[in-house]
Amino acid sequence: MEISWLGHSCFVIKGKEKTIITDPYYPNLGYSLGEPKADIVTLSHLHPGHSYVEGVANNPKQIKLPGECEIGGVFITGIATFHDNERGTIRGKNTVYNIEMDGMALCHLGDLGHPLMPGMVDELGVIDILFLPVGEVSTIPVSTAVETVKQLNPHIVIPMHYKTDVISRSLEPVDKFLKEMGIRDAEPRNRLSITESSLPSGTQVVLLSYISN
Template sequence: MEIKYLGHSCFRIKGKNTTVITDPFAPELGFTPGKQTANIVTVSHQHNGHNYTSGVSGEFRVVSRPGEYEIGDAILIGLPSFHDSEKGLLRGKNVIFVISVDDVVICHLGDLGEPLSESKAEELGNVDILLVPVGDMSALNANNAARLVRQIEPAIVIPMHYKLPQGTRELEPVEKFLGEMGSSGVVPQPKLVVTKANLPLPTQVVVLEAGTA
């Protein structure tokens, strides 16, 4: 499996037979994802930084609601959550997606804005790769993101939704999260290629460069 970070909260997850795009963003966010094709597009909530499905090519299925889905050889579970710590009163609802492709379990938290209870965290199951927002503003900040990582204990954590040079959103830089995780020396890499057999132990922080390759 190959994971590529396209910017903001958008990733391309490419398995042997299935490609998933998460939270595609509108052009005004400042990123240029290039021409991306997919079989599945997940949308965590209906904001323009996360629901720009018209920017994706191919005959894909959009998944934007809680529930269980089997599409091709991918299994997705959407779990309800909130975009803020006030039960959605400020920013509404958010959907967490647990995506199983090629036997690897990836959890995309969307714009999660609340801590997870132990029971809600247990609903995620055994997460191999956690895609977590870390830049505050409309989601978790660095400190709360780091706490959540320790709660879920994935093999790999990849930060998202943080300040990037080309981005237009006023978010915190990823360095704050890396400091909270004790991983300040992490060097960004173009993509992550991983299989179930080579997952690390204990949790490893991976920072991915935002781009289109």
């Protein structure tokens, strides 16, 4: 499996058989989405920074609601959550996705806006790779992000939804999260190539570089 970051909450996840793109964004965000190809697109919610399906080539299957589905050997479970800590009364709903492919379990939290609800840790199960929002604005604060890592205990954490030199939105940079996790001098990589057998034994934070298209 190969994972690359197109900016914000958007990742290209290339498996053996299928390619998934998460939360593609509209052009006004500052990043350049390009015209990536995918078989499947997941949308955590329908705000412009997370729902530009038109920008993805190959007529992908769209997943945008809670529920279960299987597409070509990829199993996806959407779990209903909220975009804020007021049960969605401020920013609406959010869908967390648990994706099983190539023998690994990936979890994309979207714009989760609250601590994990009772029973959700058990519902998500074992997580190998966690895509975690860490930019605080309109999502969980860094303290909750760190607590979420402890609760889910993934092998790999990939930060997302944070301030960079490219994005036009006001978010917090990734540094605060890295500091709270006790990480110094994190070296971004262009992409993550990973297999079930190469997963680290503990929890490792992997910082990905934004790849412009």
